[in-house]
Amino acid sequence: MRRFPLWLLVFVALVYVFLLTPIVVVVATSVNAGYYLAFPPSGFSLRWYAAFFNSPSFMTALVLSLEVAGVAAFFAALIGTPAAMAYVRSRGPFREPFRLLLLSPLVLPEILTAIALLFFFNLFFSGLRSLVPLVIGHTVLIVPFVFLTVTSALYNMPAQVDEAARTLGATPGRVFFRVTLPLIKSGIIAGTMLAFIISFDNVTMSLLLKAIGTSTLPIQLFDYLRLDFDPTAAAAASISVVFTLGIVVIIDRMFGLRALRF
Amino acid sequence: MSRVIIRRLTKAYDSVTAVTGVDLEVAEGEFVSILGPSGCGKTTTLRCVAGLEIPTGGRILFGDTEVTALPPERRSIGMVFQNYALFPHLTVRRNIAFGLEMRGVRGAKAARRVADVMEMVQLPGMAHRYPRQLSGGQQQRVALARALVVEPSVLLLDEPLANLDAKLRDEMRFFIRSLQKRVGITTLYVTHDQAEAMTMSDRIVVMFDGTIHQIGTPEEIYHRPADRQVAEFIGSSNLIAGRVAEVREGYVTLETAVGMIVCRAGHRPAAGEQAMALIRPEAAELSREANAGSFAGRIVACHFLGNLIDYDIVLGDDTTHRVQTLGETLYAVGDEIAVSVPEEKAWLLSK
Amino acid sequence: MAAQQVGPRNATWLLGLPGAAAVIIFVIVPYINIAVMSFRVSSPSRAYDPGFTLDNYARTLGDPLYLGVLWDTVSLAVIVAVVSLVLGFPVAFFLARTRSRWQSLLYALVLSPLLVGVVIRSFGWIVLLANNGVINQLLGMVGIGPLGLMYNRLGVTIGLVHVFLPFMILPIMNAVQSIDPRFEEAARTLGASERRAFFRVVLPLSMPGIQSGAILVFVLAASAYVVPELLGGGRVMTTPTFVMQQLLGTFLWPFGAALALVLSATTLILIWLFTLLTKPVMRGLT
Incomplete structure (x- = not known):
């Protein structure tokens, strides 16, 4: 048992308070009966949740967010998983450049990527009339998360089991489906869930690439907070928090949070 | 199969x-x-x-x-x-x-x-x-x-x-x-x-x-x-360098700094060629009395291995070699002893 | 012997093709496109007028207003990185070395804010920091304030530190975890006090984590848009908010492109300087 000096423990506790208070405050605001800045709270109420679920604009935004995140996460998994395999299993001079390429959306400033994509779609395609640019933007943004998580799952695979399967008569295809896939499945699922969350919470990319007249939940919130706000936004935010934390808990229970890679 | x-x-x-x-x-x-x-x-x-x-x-x-x-x-x-x-x-x-x-x-x-x-x-x-x-x-x-x-x-x-x-x-x-x-x-x-x-x-x-x-x-x-390389990788080995003095069918006599050693050989070297005698630690025999063909040595270390006794022996040319014997410890550090190698127990290695 | 290879491996790289293609088409090509566009002639009526020019860069680098915005952004990012380091290191050290059975929960608590949307976290800070917000109301009860905690650099700094702190904690935690505690024990047996063992052994060995954490937070803070927009309330201008204003408001695309690229270039140069400066400390560690 290691003992830490008291000041360190107090300091760490204060940093945790700093990290968590804003999130707690949002949730507290959402169940406050009065208007949002009323402090101390004036009683428990779910009326802002009712307002949220009765608000067509919030509901449309929520559905759009789920759709975009779902589709983007699906494509990210579809692209990112084989990419991770290519990286882990290949040798040669293009290996590291390939990794850098796949991670570039994570390394490059998101706002710049978003602007670049905005110009790109406007110049070379018909602009932002459909959801396609948004989904593409989200997909390239979250591919690195799948790539990193699956890469580490592949590295954590016990050595040589794929070779053992080959010596036992399995073709490369059967090795993948019977040995590799079962062993990296949890990495793929965890990475895809993480990618889903990142997409679901994204603002910057969505702000620039959304089709005109549409809005995802974070953007709806963003606009709400910039203009005028009422606790409906807090309810929307809380639902989003609970949803995100729910996925985090699932990932943690199933695979452990350390399966994730940032 | x-x-x-x-x-x-x-x-x-x-x-x-x-x-x-x-x-x-x-x-x-x-x-x-x-x-x-x-x-x-x-x-x-x-x-x-x-x-x-x-x-x-x-x-x-x-x-x-x-x-x-x-x-x-x-x-x-x-x-x-x-x-x-x-x-x-x-x-x-x-x-x-x-x-x-x-x-x-x-x-x-x-x-x-x-x-x-x-x-x-x-x-x-x-x-x-x-x-x-x-x-x-x-x-x-x-x-x-x-x-x-x-x-x-x-x-x-x-x-x-x-x-x-x-x-x-x-x-x-x-x-x-x-x-x-x-x-x-x-x-x-x-x-x-x-x-x-x-x-x-x-x-x-x-x-x-x-x-x-x-x-x-x-x-x-x-x-x-x-x-x-093979000799040194497998087991432990004593190597004594010398010059080929005489070649007979299957045997070679090597002239070394410590004396003549008769080795078995897998090939026929030319007389005068540089070569080496390989003597496994258990191949050499120790005694207090010198006899024909034995070399003089002095025990510098002695290790008890249970079933074997392991001696480090310095020969006349100041090289240290290892000899293992069965049985009890008969010699002590500092003892002057004679080392003899039966001729079928030494093996000729080319240099 | 360590080479992992199953049979002929010629086809494996094909698996990377979709990923590489997606990133090249939808990241690399668009970047090349804005790089080219930044040399175009701005036009109020369409994407750009014909011809190439250096005007956009001349304007960006020549105008004290833009340079001021750039300076504000960079200094803000540096402050955010430094504050994050001061707040984050003790937490990272604690998380790396604690034997508490709550360790994984505490780790999850650092990770979770990262996964809660940045808008929501800004929202929380608005509720806390506004003139009629929680903190000012509490201060009001003891007769202080209201203090201007938001819609200024202070508010933006607080928000950015909050948003990016986990990115400082995680790499440092990994670095400290990879330091064998026996190094400290060895230092202690050689006569170092606990304090000296920390400063002479643990701190230098965790430099790689500090370096990557600092770079990460700096880059993220310099290119953050949402937090400065929400907590700055339009009164704190950073390059990203400024670029967005130019793009969404005036449609001066080539100019916006040049501005964005100048920010990225500045960031890269500063990272390069930073790695150069920290090189002596990192010797033998990476």
Whole structure:
């Protein structure tokens, strides 16, 4: 048992308070009966949740967010998983450049990527009339998360089991489906869930690439907070928090949070 | 079962050549070990036989079938890996049945063969465990069972005992050897442990730097090593340099700084050539009285090994040598003694 | 011997093709496109007028207003990185070395804010920091304030530190975890006090984590848009908010492109300087 000096423990506790208070405050605001800045709270109420679920604009935004995140996460998994395999299993001079390429959306400033994509779609395609640019933007943004998580799952695979399967008569295809896939499945699922969350919470990319007249939940919130706000936004935010934390808990229970890679 | 024939095998990576011109024939049912230090190319050779590496040059045949370019799954081999490489997501039974499944053997027939092989490797009641629930020795047996259940023509083992503790390693050594004899399968065994190679093999292949230095029975390798590198890798050795004084049929007399040594020789050197006498520590005899052909020496260290006594002895030319005797400690540090080498016990190595 | 290879591996790289293609088409090509566009002639009516020019860069680098915005952004990012380091290191050290059974929960608590949307976290800070927000109301009860905690650099700094702190904690935690505690024990047996063992052994060995954490937080803070927009309330201008204003408001695309690229270039140069400066400390560690 290691003992830490008291000041360190107090300091760490204060940093945790700093990290968590804003999130707690949002949730507290959402169940406050009065208007949002009323402090101390004036009683428990779910009326802002009712307002949220009765608000067509919030509901449309929520559905759009789920759709975009779902589709983007699906494509990210579809692209990112084989990419991770290519990286882990290949040798040669293009290996590291390939990794850098796949991670570039994570390394490059998101706002710049978003602007670049905005110009790109406007110049070379018909602009932002459909959801396609948004989904593409989200997909390239979250591919690195799948790539990193699956890469580490592949590295954590016990050595040589794929070779053992080959010596036992399995073709490369059967090795993948019977040995590799079962062993990296949890990495793929965890990475895809993480990618889903990142997409679901994204603002910057969505702000620039959304089709005109549409809005995802974070953007709806963003606009709400910039203009005028009422606790409906807090309810929307809380639902989003609970949803995100729910996925985090699932990932943690199933695979452990350390399966994730940032 | 089939013979394994390796002809002029070469494997080069981008800049390194791992194996150069390896020639080897393993007879049907024979147990051959490839022995050498790490990086000598022994594992690469084995992996080429397995089909896990594609040779840069040369050919590999199983019996009369050329397999050089065949992928591993089409080679009828069984392989045991150093870390066993058991599938962590499958139970013992399904691990063992994997190869059968790949060959389309299912149902009762597969179940019977799995049960048979599990009995053979003495793994009763483990069928439904997962590999991580097994001890190292048990995992080893599962790996063997998995490799053998498909009745391959060749069994390949890549340092299978390296991860076991010493006692278990001894036990598994004899287990594997007797199992191999019972099944009668052609076996290629890679190891860096000379004791393992000695006790298990019909023949040993000694490799250094990607080439074969010697192929022979354990006795040949030990008593008549092909060169100095082999001699020094196998067991401990005393080397005394000298000049060839006289050559007779099968024997050579070497003139050295400590005296004349009569050696057995595998080749006929020219008189006057520089050469070396190899004397294994247990080959020399010690006595207090000098006799014909003995050298004078002085004991500088003495270690009690239980069954053996190990002496460090300085000879007249100030070189230190090692002699082991059976029985009790008869000499003490500082004793002046005579060292004699029976002529059939010294072996000539060319310089 | 360590080479992992199953049979002929010629086809494996094909698996990377979709990923590489997606990133090249939808990241690399668009970047090349804005790089080219930044040399175009701005036009109020369409994407750009014909011809190439250096005007956009001349305007960006020549105008004190833009340079001021750039300076504000960079200094803000540096402050955010430094504050994050001061707050984050003790937490990272604690998380790496604690034997508490709550360790994984505490780890999850650091990770979770990262996964809660940045808008929501800004929202929380608005509720806390606004003139009639929680903190000011609490201060009001004891007769202080209201203090201007938001819609200024202070608010933006607080928000950015909060948002990016986990990115400082995680790499440092990994670095400290990889330091064998026996190094400290060895230092202690050699006569170092606990304090000296920390400063002479643990701190230098965790430099790689500090370096990557600092770079990460700096880059993220310099290119953050949402937090400065929400907590700055339009009164704190950073390059990203400024670029967005130019793009969404005036449609001067080539100019916006040049501005964005100048920010990225500045960031890269500063990272390069930073790695150069920390090189002596990192010797033998990476």
